[in-house]
Every structure is written in C-alpha cells, then in structure tokens.
Amino acid sequence: MGGGRVKFILMSTDLTTSNFSPTEGQFPAPAYPVYRFSIAEYLQMADSGLLAHADVELLDGIVVPKITRNSWHDATLGRVHLLLVTALLSKPWQARNQSAMVTNRGVPEPDIALVRGTHDDYLVQRPTSRDTGLVIEISDSTLKLDRQKAEIYADAGVPQYWIISAVDQCVEIYDQLQRDAAGQMVYGAKRIIRGSETVQLSLDGTLMATFAADQLVPPLPVQR
Incomplete structure (x- = not known):
C-alpha cells in the first residue's frame, strides 16, 4: 500500500432490528458473506492500534459495532459498578468496566465483568472466561443482542450472566451451567427479578452481597 496509513473500515449493521437467522452455534451474521476473523487476528489488530477508534467487539468471528450508549445506560453502569x-x-x-475478555467464540466487551485478582494481573494479558465469575450487560435498545450473547458466555463457561433490562425494569439472571443434548454448555436456569426481590452475588460459591433488583435497575426517565 505504498507505505501509507492502512484504513480499517467497519460496515455498521443495526443488530437490534435485524431479521437475520443465526447459523446453528454461531452468532447472527449479515445475509451476505463475511470474513470471519480468528481471535488471534482480532487481538493482533487491537494491539497494533488498528481498532483504536472503532467501538467494536468480536462475536463468533464477526466484528460487531457496539451500539451508542444513552444517558440511562451510562448512569446505570456507574450505579451498578x-x-x-x-x-x-x-x-x-x-x-472491570467495558473491557475486553477472551472467550472460545470471540472477544466481547461486556459492560461489567467480575474477574479474579487485581488490575495488575492483567497488564500483559486480557482476562479469559476462566478468570470470570459474572458478566453483566446493561440493556436498553440492545435486549435481543444481549440475550443472544448468553450463548457465547455459557459456551465459555462463565458461571453467571445478568442482563439489566431498562424496558422490562428487571434483572434477567442466567446460571446453572449444564450440557445440552448436543454436548454444548448452556445456562440451565433463567430467572426474572424485579422491584424489591433480591439478587444474590455469589462468586466461587461464596456469598459476596445481596441487592434488591431496584438498586440495580433505576427507572427510565419520564418523557416530557
């Protein structure tokens, strides 16, 4: 390329309203052919600075644009963090707040991930799903996408996955990892917690804290 700057272009797709049918075992992709990046290729691009200004994550080989966050999302993220x-x-x-983690099927950047150790433990490597006790996504316009991510987190062996839902004003809790008939790791239980009902935070079998759902899910602002 003549020694000039490499320009990395990402084609944006609105995943919140798409009608794409997922290939079995894979994250929903555009209807046209796509090049699937390996995790190693994606991390090499990230470490080289090619993705420095691209707000993206890697899901099943697809570089997926992250949806622009609104004020409710950012305020809720701060509250829960x-x-x-x-x-x-x-x-x-x-x-960890909106930081990359390495799984079997990509490099997602969940809103919050609880990982073992200190920040210094990850100076030269990103945490993997084996280091992770809980992943949380805060969902306002991305509920469909966040529910699809449950497949990726379960396959990686993340013990718990929470979705904090603005629209439904609840916490969706996915846990009880088990293998399905095809031998894939899936979450065996899904619970909906609302209002004053309690959410228990347990890591490695130890109860760390108990929260009321409405501590984690602030009300949506009233439209004027």
Whole structure:
C-alpha cells in the first residue's frame, strides 16, 4: 500500500432490528458473506492500534459495532459498578468496566465483568472466561443482542450472566451451567427479578452481597 496509513473500515449493521437467522452455534451474521476473523487476528489488530477508534467487539468471528450508549445506560453502569466495587472491597475479585475478555467464540466487551485478582494481573494479558465469575450487560435498545450473547458466555463457561433490562425494569439472571443434548454448555436456569426481590452475588460459591433488583435497575426517565 505504498507505505501509507492502512484504513480499517467497519460496515455498521443495526443488530437490534435485524431479521437475520443465526447459523446453528454461531452468532447472527449479515445475509451476505463475511470474513470471519480468528481471535488471534482480532487481538493482533487491537494491539497494533488498528481498532483504536472503532467501538467494536468480536462475536463468533464477526466484528460487531457496539451500539451508542444513552444517558440511562451510562448512569446505570456507574450505579451498578459502584455497588459491585463496594461489595468486593478486600475480596480477591475486581469489577472491570467495558473491557475486553477472551472467550472460545470471540472477544466481547461486556459492560461489567467480575474477574479474579487485581488490575495488575492483567497488564500483559486480557482476562479469559476462566478468570470470570459474572458478566453483566446493561440493556436498553440492545435486549435481543444481549440475550443472544448468553450463548457465547455459557459456551465459555462463565458461571453467571445478568442482563439489566431498562424496558422490562428487571434483572434477567442466567446460571446453572449444564450440557445440552448436543454436548454444548448452556445456562440451565433463567430467572426474572424485579422491584424489591433480591439478587444474590455469589462468586466461587461464596456469598459476596445481596441487592434488591431496584438498586440495580433505576427507572427510565419520564418523557416530557
């Protein structure tokens, strides 16, 4: 390319309203052919700076644009992150905020991931699903996409997955990992927690904290 700057272009797709049918065992992809990146290729691009200005994540080989966050999302992220950081003080866990994690099927960037150790443990490597006790996505316009991500987190062996849903004003809790008839890891239980009902935060079998659902899910702003 004549020594000039390489321009990396990402084609944006609205995944919240798409009608794409997922190939079995794969994240929904555009109807036209796509080049699927390996995890190693994606991480090489990220480490080289090619993705420095691209707000994306890798899901089943597809580089997926992340949806622009609104004020409710960012305020909820701050609220939940603070609750978790407080609960994990002096514990051998940390709450990571919108940081990459490496799984069997991609490099997602969940809103919050609880991982073992300190920040210094990940100076030269990203946490993997084996380091992770809980993943949380905060969902306003991305509920369909976030529910599809449950497949990826379960396949990776993440013990718990929470979706904090703005529209339904609830916490969706996915846990009880098990193998299905095809031998794939899936979440065996899904629970909906609302209002004053309690959500227990347990990591490696130890109860860390208990929250009311409405501590985690603030009301949507009233439209004027």
